[in-house]
Each structure stands twice: as C-alpha cells, then as structure tokens.
Amino acid sequence: MKLSVALIEPEHEVNVGHIARVMKNFGVNELFLVNPKFDSKKATIFAVHGKDLLTKSKIIYFKDLRKFDLLIGTTAIYSNNRSNVIRDSINPSQLVKIIADSKQSICFLVGRESTGLNNTELSICDIVVSIDTGTAYRTLNISHALAILLYEIKKNSFQKKTNLATVHERVLLIDYALKLAKVSGYRRHKTSLLAMALKRFLGRNLLTSKETMLMVTLFRQALLTIERKRRKMF
Incomplete structure (x- = not known):
C-alpha cells in the first residue's frame, strides 16, 4: 500500500520532528502539511534521520486531501451517541484487517496537538480510528499515536484484496x-x-x-x- 501522512495545522516543532522520525522508522515517505504553525528549521532538530522527510514535505490545502483513495482520520474522542456517525471509530487491529495489502493510496490525517481534528475534517474521512488506552485519559501525543498505527500495519500480513473499488x-x-x-x-x-x-x-x-x-x-x-x-x- 502507498501510505502518506497529513498534519492538520501542526503547532509544535518537537512533535512534527518526532512524526518525521516515526515515518522514517516505518518507511512512510510522504508528509503533507495543512496550514502549518511551526518553525520548520527547529523541527528538523527533533527529526534526526527523518529530517529529509521534513525537507521534502509539501504544504497543501485541505481540499487537496481528496486526491487520496482512502482518508483515515484519527481521534481520541469517541462518541456512544448512535446519531454521531462522524466520530464513530474503529481500533488499530480492525483497521489493519481492512487495509491489509491494499494497493490504494492511503493518507492518515493527524490533527492539532491542542484540539485534534474537528467534525468538518473528520467528515471527509472514509475511516476514523481511535486508540483505546484503557484509561480515562485517552489523548496520546500525536507522534506516539502514529507510531502505534504504523507498527500495527507493518507487523501484520493478511490475504491480499485486489481490484478494490475506486x-x-x-x-x-x-x-x-x-x-x-x-x-x-x-x-x-x-x-x-x-x-x-x-x-x-x-x-x-x-x-x-x-x-x-x-x-x-x-x-x-x-x-x-x-x-x-x-x-x-x-
């Protein structure tokens, strides 16, 4: 599968740097930035060997994300309300079974460190994934959350699904x-x-x-x- 990561209004250099480092660890090479708020030069300090991903990252408009075959949103806020379909999420293990060996272009949307993705941003996503920490405090650092998701994807291998719907x-x-x-x-x-x-x-x-x-x-x-x-x- 072709994986990419899009950061929505990223705010802090340390987190962006760690995101690039995690992507490098797992072989994900495309990083997109939507309305970035951080100092790119400072972020490279924290990226270590992933600084090349920051250098070649692309600043895009939010509407440009529609070019991907599959958009996967991330959220720590889960709703039990049956009518709140927007934040209806699955866990990483379920996600892996769905996208395993997919040939489609897939992009993970990672929200702001302060407030995450809003409902409008989640509404364009085909899938929303949430990591249950098993505690009342569910909010993970964005780089930690991405590391968990990419690890789950890389460690699992399932039967291929070919000729998926466009x-x-x-x-x-x-x-x-x-x-x-x-x-x-x-x-x-x-x-x-x-x-x-x-x-x-x-x-x-x-x-x-x-x-x-x-x-x-x-x-x-x-x-x-x-x-x-x-x-x-x-």
Missing part, C-alpha cells in the same frame, strides 16, 4: 443509494447522516470494484422499477 465507484454507489432513499420516502433531514454512514461503511469494508458495481446495478434497477410503477399509476 473513489468514483464508491461515490456512484452512495449517489444511487441516496436517490433510492429519496424515492422511497426516506426522511430528508436524515439524508446527510445516511450519506456519512454509507461512506464509512464502504471505507471500512473496502469492497471490490465488482462488488460495488453489482450494488450500483441493483440500486439502479430498483429505481427504474419504481419509476415504471409510478408511470402506470398516472
């Missing part, structure tokens, strides 16, 4: 599902929640292209059948 195919499936929801009388105010739930479902299960397009065909056929029946009624 971003376009996943979006197409969600689009048809929402159209079907609309004609079936699904409550309009819950449409955005449904869209988010479908996005996370597809992100966690990584359907193949064939599986996804079979479901698209099913939803399309259902829409056509409903439309034909409506025409006969009028």
Whole structure:
C-alpha cells in the first residue's frame, strides 16, 4: 500500500520532528502539511534521520486531501451517541484487517496537538480510528499515536484484496443509494447522516470494484422499477 501522512495545522516543532522520525522508522515517505504553525528549521532538530522527510514535505490545502483513495482520520474522542456517525471509530487491529495489502493510496490525517481534528475534517474521512488506552485519559501525543498505527500495519500480513473499488465507484454507489432513499420516502433531514454512514461503511469494508458495481446495478434497477410503477399509476 502507498501510505502518506497529513498534519492538520501542526503547532509544535518537537512533535512534527518526532512524526518525521516515526515515518522514517516505518518507511512512510510522504508528509503533507495543512496550514502549518511551526518553525520548520527547529523541527528538523527533533527529526534526526527523518529530517529529509521534513525537507521534502509539501504544504497543501485541505481540499487537496481528496486526491487520496482512502482518508483515515484519527481521534481520541469517541462518541456512544448512535446519531454521531462522524466520530464513530474503529481500533488499530480492525483497521489493519481492512487495509491489509491494499494497493490504494492511503493518507492518515493527524490533527492539532491542542484540539485534534474537528467534525468538518473528520467528515471527509472514509475511516476514523481511535486508540483505546484503557484509561480515562485517552489523548496520546500525536507522534506516539502514529507510531502505534504504523507498527500495527507493518507487523501484520493478511490475504491480499485486489481490484478494490475506486473513489468514483464508491461515490456512484452512495449517489444511487441516496436517490433510492429519496424515492422511497426516506426522511430528508436524515439524508446527510445516511450519506456519512454509507461512506464509512464502504471505507471500512473496502469492497471490490465488482462488488460495488453489482450494488450500483441493483440500486439502479430498483429505481427504474419504481419509476415504471409510478408511470402506470398516472
């Protein structure tokens, strides 16, 4: 798999330096920075052998993150509220089983040291992962959290999943599902929640292209059948 890391408004040189060092340890070579707040020269002091990653890191806009096939958000805030789909997360072991040997481009979104990722930033993620420390204090240093995630990925090897659905195919499936929801009388105010739930479902299960397009065909056929029946009624 092709792994990258994007830091959202990183604030402290020591943490950014340690992030670069951890990435170097695990062979992750692409670092992106969104609206950075730190001194890059000072950060290289803490990066040690990972300073080359800081040197070639790229500053991008948040919207540019959509170029990746799979966006994985990180959060220490877990919600038990059934309606809060945005912060519905999985653990690192579950994540590894999902993305093992994937050929897709995958980017980890790491939030601010002070406040993490907000709901808007998490909403574009296909998967959200959280590390349960087993204590009331769940917030890890961002470099420590990334180290745990990358270690879990590197130490595990699972059967390959090939020909995974593309971003376009996943979006197409969600689009048809929402159209079907609309004609079936699904409550309009819950449409955005449904869209988010479908996005996370597809992100966690990584359907193949064939599986996804079979479901698209099913939803399309259902829409056509409903439309034909409506025409006969009028």
